[in-house]
Structure formats: structure tokens, C-alpha cells
Amino acid sequence: xxNRSAFCLILILLLLLxxxxxxxxxxxxxxxxAQGVGYDLAEKKNIKGTIVFPIFKKDKTxxxxxxxxxxxxxxxxxxxxxxxxxxxxxxxxxxxxxYGKKMAKKGINDFVDTLHRDPAIxxxxxxxxxxxxxxxxxxxxxxxNENVSIHIQELLEQNMKMGLLPQTNLQSFLFQFFQIGQxxxxxxxxxxKDNIRITGMAIFKDDxxxxxxxxxxxxxxxxxxxxxxxGLRQFILEKHDNVVLDTxxxxxxxxxxxxxxRPEFTINLxxxxxxxxxxxxxxxxxxxxxxxxxxxxxxxxxxxxxxxxNQFKKHxxxxxxxxxxxxxxxxGFNEKQWNMYYPNVKVVVNADIEILQTGTVD
Amino acid sequence: MQANIRHQVSPYLVFFIIYNxxxxxxxxxxxxxxxxxxxxxxxxxxxxxxxxxxxxxxVMYKLLGKTNGDIIDVHTxxxxxxxxxxxxxxxxxxxxxxxxxxxxxxxxxxxxxxxPTMPSWILSTIILLSVxxxxxxxxxxxxxxxxxxxxxxxxxxxxxxxxPLKIAHFSNLLPIMSHSFMDLADSIKSSMYSIAGTExxxxxxxxxxxxxxxxxxxxxxxxxxxxxxxxxxxxxxTFYSENQLKTTLWPELSLTKTVTxxxxxxxxxxxxxxxxxxxxxxxxxFLWCSxxxxxxxxxxxxxxxxxxxxxLSIILCQFNxxxxxxxxxxxxxxxxxIFYGYIPILLLVLTFLKxxxxxxx
Numbered sequence: 001x002x003n004r005s006a007f008c009l010i011l012i013l014l015l016l017l018x019x020x021x022x023x024x025x026x027x028x029x030x031x032x033x034a035q036g037v038g039y040d041l042a043e044k045k046n047i048k049g050t051i052v053f054p055i056f057k058k059d060k061t062x063x064x065x066x067x068x069x070x071x072x073x074x075x076x077x078x079x080x081x082x083x084x085x086x087x088x089x090x091x092x093x094x095x096x097x098x099y100g101k102k103m104a105k106k107g108i109n110d111f112v113d114t115l116h117r118d119p120a121i122x123x124x125x126x127x128x129x130x131x132x133x134x135x136x137x138x139x140x141x142x143x144x145n146e147n148v149s150i151h152i153q154e155l156l157e158q159n160m161k162m163g164l165l166p167q168t169n170l171q172s173f174l175f176q177f178f179q180i181g182q183x184x185x186x187x188x189x190x191x192x193k194d195n196i197r198i199t200g201m202a203i204f205k206d207d208x209x210x211x212x213x214x215x216x217x218x219x220x221x222x223x224x225x226x227x228x229x230x231g232l233r234q235f236i237l238e239k240h241d242n243v244v245l246d247t248x249x250x251x252x253x254x255x256x257x258x259x260x261x262r263p264e265f266t267i268n269l270x271x272x273x274x275x276x277x278x279x280x281x282x283x284x285x286x287x288x289x290x291x292x293x294x295x296x297x298x299x300x301x302x303x304x305x306x307x308x309x310n311q312f313k314k315h316x317x318x319x320x321x322x323x324x325x326x327x328x329x330x331x332g333f334n335e336k337q338w339n340m341y342y343p344n345v346k347v348v349v350n351a352d353i354e355i356l357q358t359g360t361v362d
Numbered sequence: 363m364q365a366n367i368r369h370q371v372s373p374y375l376v377f378f379i380i381y382n383x384x385x386x387x388x389x390x391x392x393x394x395x396x397x398x399x400x401x402x403x404x405x406x407x408x409x410x411x412x413x414x415x416x417x418x419x420x421v422m423y424k425l426l427g428k429t430n431g432d433i434i435d436v437h438t439x440x441x442x443x444x445x446x447x448x449x450x451x452x453x454x455x456x457x458x459x460x461x462x463x464x465x466x467x468x469x470x471x472x473x474x475x476x477x478p479t480m481p482s483w484i485l486s487t488i489i490l491l492s493v494x495x496x497x498x499x500x501x502x503x504x505x506x507x508x509x510x511x512x513x514x515x516x517x518x519x520x521x522x523x524x525x526p527l528k529i530a531h532f533s534n535l536l537p538i539m540s541h542s543f544m545d546l547a548d549s550i551k552s553s554m555y556s557i558a559g560t561e562x563x564x565x566x567x568x569x570x571x572x573x574x575x576x577x578x579x580x581x582x583x584x585x586x587x588x589x590x591x592x593x594x595x596x597x598x599x600t601f602y603s604e605n606q607l608k609t610t611l612w613p614e615l616s617l618t619k620t621v622t623x624x625x626x627x628x629x630x631x632x633x634x635x636x637x638x639x640x641x642x643x644x645x646x647x648f649l650w651c652s653x654x655x656x657x658x659x660x661x662x663x664x665x666x667x668x669x670x671x672x673x674l675s676i677i678l679c680q681f682n683x684x685x686x687x688x689x690x691x692x693x694x695x696x697x698x699x700i701f702y703g704y705i706p707i708l709l710l711v712l713t714f715l716k717x718x719x720x721x722x723x
């Protein structure tokens with residue numbers, strides 16, 4: 001009996017000991033939680049880092065604080081900024097990481113590495129490339145009282161769920177970056193007057209920004225890399241018939257054929273859509289001719305798909321992961337040989353568009 | 363030499379003991395080591411390793427069934443008292459080192475993921491205190507704990523398998539069998555150690571009420587863990603790209619980073635804390651084996667051998683880094699040679715010996 005109680009005493013003592021001196025305490029209103037980080041290129045090979053954190057006040061609305069420092073690495077920037085803040089900066093709440101376009105052209109791997117390495121940072125952090133300076137974007141006056149990093153995070157997530165952006169985050173970037181035969185892509189955002197707006201998709205070669213695709217091509221791009229659930233696109237067809245379609249679901253299949261030792265790709269795209277708006281060129285009320293327009297929309301989509309694929313080939317980037325698909329089907333895959341083949345590889349796109357509903361009118 | 367019926371456990375509980383002895387820190391990181399050479403074909407290696415373990419279970423039941431006791435009885439019947447105890451001593455050392463390797467692995471996880479400033483000795487002391495408490499309750503307490511440690515963490519494991527499935531790339535596994543046989547053999551070898559642990563049966567066999575009836579539960583237990591390990595490997599392989607997996611130290615723990623709940627941002631804190639149950643029961647089982655063996659070899663009370671082992675473990679846990687790598691390297695070798703080389707030979711020797719004796723009569 002004596003033994004038991006002595007045992008318990010030791011246990012309690014030990015827990016007290018460890019609780020008091022060896023564990024750093026982080027009380028929630030005594031830390032500054034970084035919610036957004038941004039990196040831009042500064043002069044002399046230095047990096048301008050920006051950290052955004054909210055400040056909560058009693059009886060007042062909370063404000064966001066934006067701090068900037070210049071340094072060589074992201075943790076150096078953090079330690080410089082730590083000298084300015086009232087409480088310690090912690091990184092567990094980072095929701096969005098932005099990279100300036102100029103810096104992205106030099107490669108962002110060093111800055112993604114620190115997000116990847118830190119056990120406190122989740123892998124669903126949103127990443128985006130800023131056409132311009134990420135610092136300016138964070139400092140916008142309009143979002144002084146509204147939390148700017150959460151605004152950007154929700155802007156991106158909303159568009160991935162309901163709009164035209166394919167799903168991207170830290171995990172998808174790392175996956176594509178490390179995957180043989182695939183290059184990553186991230187959303188491109190821009191400050192326009194006093195608004196933040198998504199302007200397209202940045203396409204990388206390894207970790208370097210190479211080219212971008214515009215909003216118009218995002219409809220087909222998303223259908224090719226992700227599942228298109230509720231994207232909206234306007235088609236201006238022959239004779240300037242204006243058709244606006246909304247996807248209900250899409251499915252894409254890649255087929256690889258080896259012809260004379262070289263790969264050939266066939267992309268079969270199936271899409272179910274509904275008509276959202278119809279403005280025929282003849283100013284006469286007419287019922288919607290499904291078959292005729294389906295055909296025309298298919299041709300239009302195939303054309304724009306081939307267009308962006310040609311653009312990728314020209315820049316030697318492979319965001320669709322054609323190389324990875326080739327590797328899956330061909331045991332003798334050789335990365336160097338594939339890189340040689342890629343600019344001239346034959347890709348055929350077959351779109352199969354079905355207009356299921358025309359709304360409440362015919 | 364069966365143990366007293368008061369200390370024995372029902373045959374079906376062997377399922378849980380086997381499960382618990384096989385699942386440790388290995389499952390959090392083995393995906394990376396098995397894929398080092400065999401790439402994404404390595405999950406086949408896990409299945410093959412599972413079959414080998416099934417064969418090993420069969421060998422152990424044959425061997426122990428002949429003397430109806432533990433490994434020390436087997437050794438003494440074959441080699442006599444002195445040499446038999448000397449050889450058993452090595453196996454007890456293996457059990458002890460295996461428990462230390464689990465402990466060090468788990469302490470490293472706590473330090474990297476949760477409390478970077480916490481010194482090792484505090485963590486090892488706290489874990490070993492609860493382990494000591496568990497072991498001093500006897501074998502039945504350990505079995506009861508392993509039943510609990512089977513039930514609770516399963517729920518978490520299932521969550522961990524379902525969340526990543528939303529973004530799984532199953533085509534990663536293609537083309538199947540694109541690696542050479544030697545590469546696959548390497549993945550079998552590295553998964554052997556991750557799913558090792560069944561060798562504890564060599565010590566607790568006399569504590570099973572009806573050993574013959576328990577045999578099928580032991581095989582079922584191994585089947586269950588093999589499937590668990592294979593699924594876990596496939597989930598990781600479909601979630602990470604191959605080079606990404608090679609950079610990730612704990613692929614299974616990094617999977618938790620994708621789980622965000624509105625009321626809980628960091629799921630891994632919950633996961634690692636829950637994992638403490640699994641780990642402490644595993645360490646308890648191995649330390650029980652080791653201390654009971656030493657008790658029988660040196661004729662001391664189990665309390666003292668257990669205390670000695672715990673104290674030595676705390677001291678060894680202070681050595682991190684290169685010591686850990688060296689320890690793991692030796693244990694993997696020991697595990698392979700002792701249990702997949704030496705024990706089957708022992709079975710052969712014992713079979714011939716018995717036959718010879720029968721002929722004499």
C-alpha cells in the first residue's frame with residue numbers, strides 16, 4: 001500500500017516538474033499568430049519578407065498588422081520581425097503563402113521548403129503567385145480591418161470549390177514538384193485598383209515560374225487536371241451566337257499509345273453541362289438546337305485545349321502530367337528521352353459535351 | 363511448464379497481443395524505408411513479409427508445443443542448463459533493445475512534432491513509469507491494455523486512411539512490378555523489421571490457456587496487421603509522389619496534416635497522444651518478456667530485473683542521433699538472424715533430438 005502511494009507521489013511530482021519548466025507556454029493572447037506570409041525579390045539578392053498577423057483588442061474590432069523585413073532566408077526574416085513585435089511570432093496558423101512574380105521566376109523552392117519542414121504548418125496552406133508585389137497586396141488599406149490573409153484564403157478556396165480554379169495547396173504543389181514527368185501550377189492573383197483578383201494560373205518548370213494561362217483557358221485547364229463541377233464559360237460560336245454553359249460534372253481520361261517508340265496521347269473529355277444563357281445572332285426568338293451547338297462547343301473546346309497544350313510544349317512545361325502518364329504505361333521510361341520527345345509529342349483531344357438542361361425555357 | 367491458471371489468458375486474446383506487438387513506431391515511418399529501393403512496388407514486399415511472419419508463427423507454435431514451455435525451457439532441454447541459459451540471455455537482450463528502439467523512436471517523434479525543448483530523460487521516465495506500473499500488474503494487465511490499445515486508436519487510423527483518399531492518385535502504383543527481384547527483396551527485408559514483434563510469443567506461450575486453440579487467432583492477428591500495413595503503405599504511396607515520399611521522415615504522421623476540423627486545427631497532437639497508449643503497451647510487453655526471462659535465468663525477483671532494465675533504458679535514451687541509427691541497424695540484423703535463422707534450426711534440432719530419444723526407448 002505504501003508503495004503504491006509513493007509511486008503516485010513521484011508521478012505527480014514529475015508531471016509538475018515537467019509542466020513548470022520544460023514546456024514553453026503559449027497563451028493565446030500572448031502570441032502573435034502569423035496568418036499570411038509573402039516573399040518578394042529585393043535588391044542585392046535579398047528577399048523582402050512580409051508577415052501578416054491579427055491583433056485582437058478588448059471591446060474593439062481586431063486589426064491586422066503587416067510587417068516587412070529584408071533578409072536572406074525566411075527564418076532570418078522572421079527573427080528580424082520578432083524584434084519588432086510585442087509577442088513571439090508563431091507559424092502554426094499560416095493560411096496563405098504568396099510569392100512575388102519576380103521571385104517566382106528565380107525559383108521558390110527554398111521558401112516552400114520551410115513550410116514543408118515545419119511540423120506546425122498544415123499541408124492545406126493556400127499558395128499563390130502575385131502578379132506584382134505580395135507586400136503591396138497585403139498592405140492594401142481596404143483590408144486593414146478585415147483580415148487580409150483570410151480574405152485571400154477564402155477567395156481562393158471559394159473559387160476552387162465553385163469556380164474555375166483547379167484544386168491547389170501546399171500538398172498539391174509538393175506532389176507535382178516531386179513527381180517525375182509533371183510540373184506544378186499555382187493560382188495567379190493581382191491587385192487591381194483596390195481589389196484582389198484572380199487573373200489566371202501560373203505554370204512552373206520545377207520551382208520556377210515560366211508562363212501563365214488566362215482566365216478564359218482555365219475552364220478547359222480545370223477540366224483537364226481536376227473535376228470541373230460548377231465552372232461557367234461563355235462560347236462565342238459561328239455567326240456570333242453567344243452560348244454560356246455551366247458544367248454539372250466532367251470526367252477526363254488520358255490514353256497513351258506507343259507508336260514507333262514514341263508516345264501519343266489521346267485525351268477523352270466528357271462533360272455534362274446546362275445552358276445558362278443563349279443569345280443567337282439573329283434577333284429572333286428561337287428554340288435552342290442542342291445538337292448543333294453541342295458540336296460547335298466541342299470544336300471550340302478542343303481548339304482551346306490544343307492551344308494551351310501547344311503553349312505548354314513551347315515552354316517545355318508539363319502541368320498536365322503527360323510524362324507521369326507515359327511513365328505509368330511504359331516500363332522503359334527515360335526522363336531525358338521524354339524531355340526530348342515532349343515538344344513534338346502528338347496530343348489529340350476528344351471533347352464530348354452534353355447539354356443536359358436548357359433551364360426553364362426550351 | 364505451464365503457468366498457473368490464475369495468470370493465464372483466454373486463447374482469443376492472442377489476436378490482440380499479436381496485433382499490439384507488431385504495431386509500433388514502425389508503421390509511422392516504414393513507408394519511406396521500404397520504398398527506398400523498390401519504389402512504389404514495395405507494398406508487394408509487405409505482403410510477402412506478412413507471409414513469412416505467418417510461417418514464423420507456425421514454427422514457433424511447433425517449437426514451443428514440443429516442450430510446452432517458453433524459449434528458456436526449449437534451450438535447457440536441448441543444450442542443458444548452463445549453455446541454454448546463456449543462449450536465452452541473448453534473446454532477452456534482444457527484447458530489451460527492441461523496447462528501447464521503440465522508446466527512442468517515439469521520443470524523437472514527440473520532440474520533433476510536439477515539444478522541441480523537452481529533454482529525453484523526462485519523456486522516457488514518464489513513459490517508463492507507466493510501463494512499470496503496467497508490467498508490475500502482471501501479464502493479464504498487459505493483455506487487457508493491449509485490448510484497449512487495439513480498440514481506441516483504430517478509429518483514428520481509419521480517419522487517417524479516409525481523409526487522404528479524397529486526393530489519392532491511384533495511378534502512382536502503376537506500372538506494377540517494374541523493379542527487379544533484388545529491389546523487392548530489399549523491401550521485404552526492411553518491412554520484416556516493421557512488422558516484427560511476434561517473437562514475444564516465445565516468452566508468453568505458457569500464459570495462454572489453451573495454446574492449440576490460440577494458434578488460429580495468432581495467424582488471424584498477423585493477417586490483420588499485414589493488411590493494415592499494406593493499406594497504410596498504399597495510402598501513402600497514392601498520396602505522395604515518389605520523390606516526395608523519399609524526403610518525408612514520417613509519412614503517416616504527415617498525412618495528419620491534411621486533417622483540419624473546425625475545432626481542432628492540429629490533428630497530429632491528438633494522434634501522437636493517442637499513440638502513447640500503443641507505444642507504452644508495446645514497451646510493456648517487451649520489458650515483461652525481458653524481465654521475466656532474466657528472472658528465470660538469474661533466479662531474482664521480476665521486480666528487480668524490471669527496475670534494472672527501466673533504469674538502463676532511461677540512461678540509453680539519453681544517447682540520440684548516431685546511437686539510434688546504430689541500434690536500429692543491429693536490431694534489424696539480430697531480428698533477422700535470431701528469429702528467421704536460428705529459431706527454425708532450433709526446431710529442426712529439437713525434432714531430431716526427440717526422435718532419437720524415442721528410438722532409444
